[in-house]
Amino acid sequence: MRDVTSNGLAGSTAPPPGEKIKKPKEKKWGCSWFLKCCRREKRVSPLSDPKDQQKPPQELQRSTDEVSQSSVPQSELSLAYQQINLGFPNPAQICYMNSSLQSLLTLTRYFMDIVRLRDGGDTLLKLGALGKFKWLLSIEAPEFADHHQKDAHEFLTAVLGQMRDLAAPLRHVASILGRSYRCPVESNLEFRMQNRRKCKRCGSASVREEEFLNLSLDLIPGGSVQQMLQEYEKDTDLEFNCECGGTTSAQCSTFTTLPKWATSWYSLVSVISHLGSEGNAGHYISSGLHPDVDPQTASDLWLNYNDSMVTYMTREDVCQRSEESAYLLFYEKMLVTNPDPRVPVSRQAALQHMQKNLDIYEVQTAGAAQQGAQILVFPEDGLHGFNFTRTSIIPPPPVHLMDAGSSTPILPPEIITFDTPFAGKFGLLICFDILFYKPTIALVEKGVHQLIFPTAWFNTLPLLDSVQYLRSLSRSTNVTLLAANLCHDNKNMAGSGIYTPFSSIYHHSKRGDPEEGKLLVARVPVLDPEWSGQRVATEEEKLASESTSSPVTDSGFCHSESCSDASSVPSSSATFTSFTIGDPFTFVLLNEKEGRVKVCNGSFCCHLQYKRISQGNSEELYAFGAFAGLHTLDGDLSLQVCALVRCAGSDPSFCGQGVEEAETKMDFVMVGKFGTRYVYPSVLASQMVLEEVKHFDKSADGRVTLKHSDMTAGLVTACLYGQMYHLDHE
Template identity: 35%
Template sequence: MVALCWKLSLCFFCYQVVSGRVKREGHYIAAVYEHESILSPNPTALVDRQSALQLMGRNLDIYEQQAVAAARQGAQIIVFPEDGIHGFNFTRSSIYPYLDFALHSQSVKWNPCREPYLFNDTEVLQRLSCMALKNKIFLVANLGTKQPCEHTDPYCPSDGRYQFNTNVAFDADGMLVATYRKYNLYFEYAFDTPPEPDYKVFDTPFAGKFGMFTCFDILFFEPAVNLIRQYNLKQVVYPTAWMNQLPLLSAVEFQQAFATAFNINILAANIHHPTLGMTGSGIYTPAKSFIYHNMESYGGKLIVAEIPVITTDHETNLESNERVRENLHHSCKTFIGTSLDDQVCFREEEETPSRVSEKGNEQLVPVFYSEMMYDNFTFVPVWGEKGELQVCANTLCCYLNYQRADLTGELYALGVFDGLHTVHGTYYVQACALVKCGGLNFSTCGEEVTHATALIDFQLWGNMSTRYVFPLLLTSGIALDFADHMGWKNNHYFISKNRTSFGLLTAALYGRWYEKD
């Protein structure tokens, strides 16, 4: 490649050599590390600071090795996961020795590696800062932090200190350039929620502004959505400790959907503990992903990829809702193979029962109910070689046109949910989902399934009441696929695919109606 560039005299215009790796103009090289953290055998036990530092030092030793490996591959930024340094399942008291003091004010410039004497209890920050400095790499990590407070502060806890789940970002000189305190805690009783959401952005010379938030934050308007909107962000770093929940909230599945919906790049680093269902990291662009999902084996995984800098302010799939209020046909059929660039038509006769075609005959299909991810979904079975289906709940109606390449004997179902999710968090969901069932009985629809063989052409759409719709497309083995077309038309959000790459697990429109939380 390099020799060819020299012959064409294009090398200095098109490429830049970074640490032995060729980087294209308008691109940057990112790294994320999925870390199998070394955990405390008894996180509720009270230990001294030195013992806590010893445990965290073992994890930081691994971080240091991975920062070196990433830099050697030309990475300009590396992201490590949530809880990777200290672990989890602490009490408020037992985590205290693991906490660093972190300066949250942006007005004070501090380089922990070069100025370790400025603040006490900053050993972890010093090591992270030195990793960034030694490897000349931007570095993002997650740790526990503490901050004293006065009892005159109405939010100050009774023990006189805040304890935060915190992301820190360092530039390539080791300077602390941003701290973010997690706003949406997920049963994290050792930590406090900050009084106000942080909107933290840091600037880089290779890709402009990056924003950051943590794990459960991705499901809420504050701060994730508001941060992206306010700062017009195109790059996000995302430490997480995500427990996969199929069929709609697998880590890589939702991370990709978020990148697609907002037309952004996401650098997502997850923890790796398969026995706890925790895996799934990646470097995501709206059009391509570099992912790791492994529930079978142990050990960490470094992902390094070159991705384009998103600089143009293209309309996102979410924002395009504003321009599709025109009245298009409401009554024409949409057939598999129709060019969706030209025509997406919807059948909205809610009194008409769903029908499925098989060998030229039409048959009515039954409506049934089954629990999926702790929510009571309304389903219709997806029978036969091809058909048109609809299913409704509350204000949401979901529509499906499909054609199967062959009948594999697997049962699929089209489900709808429009309501408040109340288990493991409270938030309002509107979802249209085509899922593979766990068996051949209706009661298995909604179960967690990881393998499928059916290749399906489909068009799926719904009359969503929220503009925030995340398109999910997951195939056998927890692999990602990309839709041929998606977006808003005639006040419906749609997603279509002509023949999935592998057996279809999930095709869904996952809507978050934030105002109804």
Template identity: 30%
Template sequence: MVYSQPHVYATIFALSVLKACALDSYIAAVYEHSVILSEDTKIPVSPEDALMLMNKNMDVLKGAIKAAALQGARIIVTPEDGIYGWVFTRETIYPYLEDIPDPQVNWIPCTDPDRFAPAPVQERLSCMARSNAIYVVANIGDKKPCNSSDPKCPSDGHYQYNTDVVFDSEGKLVARYHKYNLFVTETQFDYPKEPEFVTFNTSFGKFGIFTCADILFHDPAVVLVSKLQVDTVLFPTAWVNTLPLLSASQFHSAWAMGMGINFLSANTRNSSLDMTGSGIYAPNGPRAFHYNTETENGHLLVVELSSHPRLSPTYPIAVNWSSYATSIKRFSPDDRNFSGVIYFDKFTFTELTKPEGNRTVCQKDLCCHLSYRMVEKQEDEVYVLGAFDGLHVVEGEYYLQICTLLKCKSTNLKTCGQPVATAHTSFDTFSLSGTFGTSYIFPEVLLTGVQLAPGEFQVLSDGRLISQNGTSKPILTVTLFGRWYEKDPP
């Protein structure tokens, strides 16, 4: 095809405009929300009562969205279950659900609320986005009718999905994602038949979205980053903190670093379920994070991020996670090893009996090497080096390879691996590495009070997680958390 000269000039002009409009950075926001809950989720309510509860939560979210927009935020993420709560049955969640159309319908609920079935929640979220000129990410429930010709159609005649929605700054629905890896307690929802890989483009980068437990599995999380090359992942979650290795800020920050992307994580706040920990994370460390166990208040985080982190001069170097560990001899004999349990997984531990030294502990094909020097080791505190190489089988099945330095709950070695939130022993230096069989490793450093350590450690290209100048606070854990997706059961 031969284009006319005016057509060529018009194309060049359009590309120039797009380039000029593209932003090198943007301001992001996440809101940790203390959800207003139903008094009894086992008793069905009317659609009117359901909407009344959801409006109470959306009243709070409206304030957070406005505050974020006033600080220049282009996008805000709100938590999973943030509009109606959790622990429903199929029957009792139904009044809270709306039929959410495919975004290809090009719909702005705020200006055209009657185009589809009644959708007051989508309408209100759309108006929040439009009136504040900000992208709004929220988690609601989707319902889809089905019939007997579909062999997987539930007996009540409809599918129910845990669903993320995104409305752009004009209020248009631009993304809809059905959660694929449901948590074991989410019996009110159905699994989508296939994982969905949802992305959308903006003038400030390419975005992908998934929810809570999705982060533990290959689909859709790894595909979005590795194959679809998103710049930023949006992550509504209702994450129960699980120390010592899976507290929210700890693991989500590590995942962002290990995958090399921006990660916007909005958690709920609920003390009875130990839910807190939200953050805005970049490939080279957290930009802002929040962990609060003192009050039930919500909390807004707002910070600037690179739109295209892979193009940033500070983008982390490529890492061969097993290079160093496979090149050296084992540091120490294994004659003092013992077993302990972390989140149902049986680790092999060795105690750090001296204030400094070199230790190795192995399990199956994984050997973990540690060099360290403590500062004023406390007599009533015990630290161990642990290794786990195996299939995790509780609340989901997935294959792990983990090397971890951690503080035990007490001087009794049987407590090693149990949750602990405070420590008094500092480390002047540490270097942790492992003979990993996977390249998906997430580096974690967690300090006393369940706080992160931005800028206080680094990952070397040969796979060592090191700190040469110590950390600002005593250490709870230093971990290389590996996921070997190829070994997951079908």
């Protein structure tokens, strides 16, 4: 199974893949590669004043040395005037710093993760900000304290290293404040490599995986980026003293968090050029793609940053200058999702787009085959094609569309299955359809307990994160679910997994993580009763097997009477209403260290016995809520839900909003009496960690109990998500 995603790449002393370079004169520098995620967004400079964005074009400072209007379209020039980074002043040989910072700000995702300082466009304010930045850096790197010229690569490495070192303490402070922090360096620039060293005498080998922010590559005269990377990955003989007496080893390095270079699509977005013969002398300038230009458009509109002087350039100008003076080049990997799938494209364009994804699929298929995989699932929207014949694939049209605004099927429901020689029958469904009776529950009731689920799932905390919902559905309905989701940060898509009623393996990237995806391979039991020679159970037998007469004896309530009218725990008086994914939940705050509460939404009531296990001085706010009614935000779904959530802030109005981190652990018993047999239990911990529910019980009278303790991390959300399929408008 594969998350199809996009990552980014930045830096090198070579031109884009496929372009040739000339051997530089008297230059033996290496080159730096920086990993980053790609997402182009409309933006402004973090050092610009919002008021400046409203000034007419003629008021913006710009050099008279502009490119001719014949080389840059008038529409692009008009756009460029409105949002332009006006450059940084250079009072005392800090061009190495200016060019490095300007190139970093060209990297879109890195830019979006930096706090948007709006110190104004005034030169003195910018000068003060740069001076403070340099002073803070020199505390840990005193070699940058003076006013002498420095090497831009060494400066960039020091800046990124210090930012990464601050990640752990900043995360701790953020969690105390009830917030989250993502390090822009770890999220956008960090990558991993595996180094394998083997003694050439005895054959003993050692393997070590390391994290990198940059990588030195040797120049190949007339070569390309791909050729330099391929050369780097070849075996290299090194001096090495082995216990056997051998003195030579062969070392091979491979990238573990980047796709194969042959299947990657990159675009040059920024260049740091050095004018001079030595890295610690001369002058540095930076050129970058205009911030309002999407690199996929191959636009010719670039900006040249020569300290405070900003001029317009074309891509051709940049490449010509780079042949002799390029020091660091920055690349972004292009997304391979269709930017607008509703717009018809030519046959050639469709085939070109398909080929990009097929290249990635081919690599992942080979990797899965090496591990003995017998069935592979790729995400929805991986292939954008043209007049499929349906002879070699089974493309079930989605019955429901996310954007339709209703659960009314757009096509007649179609139950699709296929047989395999190794595990029997599988069912096939796509994305939004899994929330509805048809086809999901219809497949289960026909005895199909192995489901293939390609999806483009929008995560919606605190109740409908992908791994949260899919794991709970797998457990409650006794199915194996092979779910492959896209990894798309700006669309809040992440989370793929192989879920069985007994276990799960999943990958869930967090917001800001590299969009690189992951191949998941697992051995799972066969659940097809006919294939294994078992009889398909009747509906009455299924109901009997789900019911159990043994109560949860330590819950403290709901022993001898139904939860809906339990008098031992009166309804909490201090209730309030807060919206959760568009639904008006009735909540009660959990103000004590431990206790019992009851909350009702209409006639539907939920009970909770809890014990908080706070970490340090954490004062996180939690609430327990209930909802029964029609959910209409993503279509018409009839629900009954009991939910224990961490609030997004210190005010009750923040309860029900999504959070991803928490420090407070909880032992709890949650009970509700539901009008449906389809109740899905889930416990989600901090950093999107899925906890396996300790105890889940359903009785014949509809009472459902979720019991959990000994959490591995802080509680983000726990819920009993009941779906009243018989009331849905299908």
